[in-house]
Amino acid sequence: MKRHIRFSESEPALLLLDQRFLPDREKWFVCRRVQDVIAALQDMVVRGAPAIGVSAAYACCLGAASLDPSDRTWQKRLDEKLDRLSRARPTAVNLQHSVQRMRRAWKADPDIPLADLRWMWGKLAKDIHNEDIVANKAMGRLGQELIQEGWTVMTHCNAGALATGGYGTALGVIRAAKSAGKTVGVVANETRPFLQGARLTAYELQQDDIPVRVACDNAAALLMSRGLIQAVIVGADRIAANGDTANKIGTYGLGLLAQAHGIPFYVAAPISTIDTRAESGEDIPIEERTAREVTHVQTTRVVPEGVPVFNYAFDITPHRLITHIITETEIMSPPFDQNIARAVREA
Secondary structure (H helix, E strand, O other), X not given: OOOOEEEEOOOOEEEEEOOOOOOOOOOEEEEOOHHHHHHHHHOOOOOOHHHHHHHHXXXXXXXXXXXXXXXXXXXXXXXXXXXXXXOOOOOOHHHHHHHHHHHHHHHOOOOOOHHHHHHHHHHHHHHHHHHHHHHHHHHHHHHHXXXXXXXXXXXXXXXXXXXXXXOEOHHHHHHHHHHOOOOOEEEEEOOOOOOHHHHHHHHHHHHOOOOEEEEOHHHHHHHHHOOOOOEEEEOOOEEEXXXXXXXXXXXXXXXXXXXXXXXXXXXEOOHHHEEXXXXXXXXXXXXXXXOHHHHEEOOEXXXXXXXXXXXXXXEEEOHHHOOEEEOOOOEEOOOHHHHHHHHHHHO
């Protein structure tokens, strides 16, 4: 796929392929301020933990570009912008990682002139973007070894190029399997309520000529029981130190179903998605989004007026349900707490 996150240094502006309109039309959302990027993250213009992290790095560049070097308070104002940015989405740890990395580079030379900071941050943001793509491709090369010829893989949400800097995590494994000459098919769960699977995963795979069928979320058990699914591969928004994994709501249920049917359940995510400060899934904050995403389909109300809803964006899949965690450096097996600690130290 073509790059869906683009940064123009001359304007400066961050251009994001607006995922709210896919697959019907390709429309670009232009961000010129940090607040524009925050709105894009919160309104699902761009989503997926790695893509959120990449966008946040470029948002820091916009924050620096918006300041006047003659203003003696520019450092304080920039810190405030970074604080607001880091709080935009609470579950996706890549957002905090990117902001922290940009901030550390700045604080290593706190007296750096604003012009020099802009140049340094511009280079670092590009590095973060390119590193994510390289990591995804490495993840794909490793993970495709788990995929056997002729398998049909179930996915949940969108963990493809659109959810990352490019190429994808879960879909990166599938793309790599195809590149290795394997015949592989995909069942993309629709992923209510935002329909990332039906709209985005199907869109990506169709563009890449990878066979894909969309299934209602509540069809997973039937498809597994009929032997139509040989593996489940999902991405992650945050992985705790013990391997508990936060991903799109509904992933936990798929883990339970996969275990009940003897189907391997794989998580594909870069090392940057691991948060060792979270000892388990209980330490991962779960974002609750606007009720309108559930009560409406586009502009049509489908829930009676006045009836409350739950709209948790993520759930936690316990590590005991996960067969392997695929990263850019290795395929992790249980015990995840020990292997995660070692992998993070080495990284």
